[in-house]
Amino acid sequence: MRDVIYQEGNDHLDYYKIDLQNGYQLPSYELVLKVISSNRNNEFDADNISEEEFYR
Numbered sequence: 001m002r003d004v005i006y007q008e009g010n011d012h013l014d015y016y017k018i019d020l021q022n023g024y025q026l027p028s029y030e031l032v033l034k035v036i037s038s039n040r041n042n043e044f045d046a047d048n049i050s051e052e053e054f055y056r
Contacts, residue, residue: 006054007046 018025 004051006049006051008049008053009046 013027013029015027018027
């Protein structure tokens with residue numbers, strides 16, 4: 001692997017069912033990570049962790 005970065009984030013996503021008049025709707029999310037380690041303005045809010053902690 002090249003330029004591996006292990007990080008842990010604390011963001012929470014809402015997966016609660018939304019009741020509608022004619023049934024319900026389940027929220028869905030698409031995860032796209034565009035992390036550039038040299039970009040100081042990176043919007044991905046996470047803390048660096050070790051490789052061992054990443055694979056727990």
